[in-house]
Amino acid sequence: MAETTTTQVHExxxxxxxxxxxxxxxxxxxxxxxxxxxxxxxxxLSKRWRHLLGLRSEIVxxxxxxxxxxxxxxxEYTMDDLLRTNASVVGATKSILRxxxxxxxxxxxxxxTFYLRDESIGxxxxxxxxxxxxxxxxxEFTVIPxxxxxxxxxxxxxxxxxxxxxxxxxxxxxxFTGLKDLNLHTLRLGESxxxxxxxxxxxxxxxSLVNCDAGMxxxxxxVLQIEHSRLVELVIIFCGFETVELKWLPRLxxxxxxxxxxxxxxxxxxxGYVPQLRVLTLSNACTAQHQTIKLTEFLxxxxxxxxxxxxxHEKIWIQPEAPKRLAPLQQNLRVVTLRFIHEEYDLMWxxxxxxxxxxxxxxxxxxxxxICYSYEENQTDENTRENFDRAADLLKWETHHDFKHYNMKKxxxxxFQVEAKFTRYIRRVMEAAMNxxxxxxxxxxxxxxxxxxxxxxxxxxxKEINLIKKQISAWRSSxxxxxxx
Numbered sequence: 001m002a003e004t005t006t007t008q009v010h011e012x013x014x015x016x017x018x019x020x021x022x023x024x025x026x027x028x029x030x031x032x033x034x035x036x037x038x039x040x041x042x043x044x045l046s047k048r049w050r051h052l053l054g055l056r057s058e059i060v061x062x063x064x065x066x067x068x069x070x071x072x073x074x075x076e077y078t079m080d081d082l083l084r085t086n087a088s089v090v091g092a093t094k095s096i097l098r099x100x101x102x103x104x105x106x107x108x109x110x111x112x113t114f115y116l117r118d119e120s121i122g123x124x125x126x127x128x129x130x131x132x133x134x135x136x137x138x139x140e141f142t143v144i145p146x147x148x149x150x151x152x153x154x155x156x157x158x159x160x161x162x163x164x165x166x167x168x169x170x171x172x173x174x175x176f177t178g179l180k181d182l183n184l185h186t187l188r189l190g191e192s193x194x195x196x197x198x199x200x201x202x203x204x205x206x207x208s209l210v211n212c213d214a215g216m217x218x219x220x221x222x223v224l225q226i227e228h229s230r231l232v233e234l235v236i237i238f239c240g241f242e243t244v245e246l247k248w249l250p251r252l253x254x255x256x257x258x259x260x261x262x263x264x265x266x267x268x269x270x271x272g273y274v275p276q277l278r279v280l281t282l283s284n285a286c287t288a289q290h291q292t293i294k295l296t297e298f299l300x301x302x303x304x305x306x307x308x309x310x311x312x313h314e315k316i317w318i319q320p321e322a323p324k325r326l327a328p329l330q331q332n333l334r335v336v337t338l339r340f341i342h343e344e345y346d347l348m349w350x351x352x353x354x355x356x357x358x359x360x361x362x363x364x365x366x367x368x369x370x371i372c373y374s375y376e377e378n379q380t381d382e383n384t385r386e387n388f389d390r391a392a393d394l395l396k397w398e399t400h401h402d403f404k405h406y407n408m409k410k411x412x413x414x415x416f417q418v419e420a421k422f423t424r425y426i427r428r429v430m431e432a433a434m435n436x437x438x439x440x441x442x443x444x445x446x447x448x449x450x451x452x453x454x455x456x457x458x459x460x461x462x463k464e465i466n467l468i469k470k471q472i473s474a475w476r477s478s479x480x481x482x483x484x485x
Contacts, residue, residue, distance in 0.1 A: 057108040059096055063089045063115055063144075082146055086115045090122040097130045107135055111181075113142040116161050121168055128172035138203070140181035150185055151211050151238055158188035159215065166193055173200050181206040188215045191222070198228050205232040213240025223270075236260075245270040256281040258310075262289030271300035278332075283310035283339075286317035293318055296325050303332040307353075310339035313368040320349050320397045326356035333357040340368040343415075347425040349395035354432065359407050363429075367415025369454035372447055399432065408433040416441040418457045418468065427475050439472060440483040459484055 066085045093112060100107060110127065114120045130136050145152065145161055152158070165187055169176060176182070179201045191214055198204065207228075214222040224241040226234065227248035234252060236244055238259040243266045246252070253276050260268030268284075271277070280302075284290065295318065309318060336353055347365065354360060411429055416422055430436055446453040459465045469482045 057106070058111075059107055059109070060111045061089050061092055061096075062111075062113040062142075064113060066092075079146075082115065083117075086117055086146075087119060089114050090119055093123045094126045097126050097135065100135055101130070101133065105135075106137060109138050109140070109180075110136050111140040111142075113144065115146040116143050116164055116185075117146055118164070121171070124168045124172045124175045128175035131174045131178050136178055138180040139175075139178050140183075140206075141176075141179055142181075142183040143185060144183075145186040147186070152186055153211075155188070155215075158186060158211075158213065161186050162188040162190075162193070162215075166190075169197060169200075176201050177203070179204055181208075183208040183210070184212055185210045187212045190214070194224060194226075198226065198231075203230060204228060205230055206235075207231055207233070208235040208237075209239050210235075210237045211239065242266050243268060243270055245272065246274050247272045249274045250276065252277055254279040254281075256283075258283040260284055260290075262287055264289065264291055267291065267293060267298055269298070271298070271302055274300070274302055277302045277304055279306040279308070280304045281308040281310075283312060284317060285312040285314040287314070290317060294321055295329060296321055299329045301329075303329055305332045306335045306337075307333060308337045308339070311341055311368075313340050313342055313371045316341070316345060316349070316395055320352035320395060321356075323352065323355040326352070327358070330357040330360075332359065334359055334361045335364075336360060336362070337364040337366075339366045341365065342368050342371070345395065346421055348399075348428065349397040351399045351428065351432070352397050354405055354408065354429070355399060355403055358405070360405070361407060362410045362412070363408065364412045365414070367413070367444065369415065369444060369456065370447065370452050372450040372452060399428070403432050405433045406435055408436055410438040410440065411436065412440040412442065414442040415444040415454075415456070416458065418459060418464070423471065426472060430472070430475050430480070436476075436480060438481045438483065440485065441468070442485045 063085050066088055089112065107130070110130075112123060112127075114123055127136070127139060131139075143165060144150070145157075147157060165184070166189070176197065177200060180203055182197070182201060182204060183206075189212065194209075198207070201207075214224070222241055223243045223245050224239075225245045225247050227246075229248075230251055231249055232251055233254040233256075234246075234249070235256040236258070237256070240261060242261055242263055244257070246255075246269065250273065252274050255269075255274075255277060257268055258281075280299075286292075311317065330353070333353075334357075336357070338350060341347070350363070350365065354363065408429075411426070411433070413422065413426075426439060430439070441459075443458045444454050444456055459468050465484050468484065472482050473480060
């Protein structure tokens with residue numbers, strides 16, 4: 001008993017010594033805590049700490065991290081938990097902004113992730129008032145649905161979320177004027193709603209739409225037009241717009257488009273005035289209803305520096321084109337990543353990119369050895385084979401035997417196998433890329449969706465690895481680094 005009492009006394013003395021530190025030191029300790037939840041718990045330790053939460057310059061409130069129950073996979077996360085955590089975020093937002101107002105302090109960044117529920121209007125109301133008082137320099141909203149399926153396609157659910165969001169927006173528009181980031185999930189919005197949101201969010205630099213649409217009938221198409229003077233990054237994932245037209249985005253540097261709608265006569269993006277675009281990421285599981293993309297038509301007048309294409313285990317939706325036509329659009333291209341190319345395809349078609357990109361530095365290729373899901377309804381093995389064969393006919397490409405490239409430094413192939421398709425491709429790249437320094441060969445990783453791990457012929461023993469290295473080294477008179485990971 002005496003030992004326990006002594007320990008408690010020492011802990012109290014340690015806490016008292018900590019509390020004697022000046023505010024700036026204590027605030028530094030609080031700022032090291034990643035979660036406001038933890039910081040709030042710390043302020044309970046002593047009256048000396050309580051006012052410090054109102055001095056923090058960066059506030060991050062994330063409903064997904066606000067309850068430990070949500071972090072434990074062994075515990076079931078119920079609707080009651082969801083209601084409680086969202087209410088906690090609402091309460092924390094009000095409390096923190098109230099403390100900052102009382103202490104006349106400015107928030108450099110306020111980042112809030114919350115469920116799109118009726119009580120969340122308390123968050124928007126509190127931020128609206130803080131914006132009016134010039135308490136917040138920059139803010140970020142991530143608005144997520146309270147349904148388990150973030151890709152929910154139920155018309156009633158999408159419409160209800162869309163109306164609720166616009167109710168928040170119309171009631172407290174000042175809350176959105178200072179937003180730097182806005183992430184919207186699972187909304188059905190009116191034709192002019194997104195344009196109104198963007199015009200109000202004057203400071204917006206990052207805009208993300210996930211599973212959003214305009215509620216058009218199947219026999220109608222909707223073109224989403226986007227223009228904004230300050231937007232730097234745009235992300236569009238699984239949205240029901242036939243085309244997104246980028247009309248005027250003078251500062252946009254990064255663009256991501258994933259899982260777009262099938263169309264035989266429309267590309268998912270129409271790129272207008274986007275002079276600063278540097279990184280383009282496209283990801284789609286192409287079906288027979290999707291149009292094959294020609295980069296000369298798709299890229300408009302942009303010249304990206306980094307191109308990331310994900311084929312999601314399905315057929316290739318890029319069509320090789322003549323280097324002379326493509327070269328003006330790839331004059332700045334330095335990094336190309338081609339993800340989840342199905343094993344049915346040869347790799348020689350990828351060389352059309354190399355021929356048209358004189359400054360290309362790095363080429364990354366990731367192979368796929370299965371299809372764990374498909375966007376085709378009633379898909380059969382025969383349908384899959386027909387789709388692959390049809391796409392393969394468009395991918396036939398032969399480089400000129402005297403083609404040379406002088407800037408490529410690294411080739412990476414994930415999912416490499418000891419077979420002729422790969423060795424033939426590597427040899428052709430080495431013949432063309434005169435200054436190639438590194439060939440990196442990697443084994444396939446398990447599928448993140450179904451954990452499928454292919455049984456591949458990958459070199460594992462020292463003898464197998466040395467044999468492959470010797471074979472590749474023989475194709476080049478000068479030394480080259482060969483990585484087998």
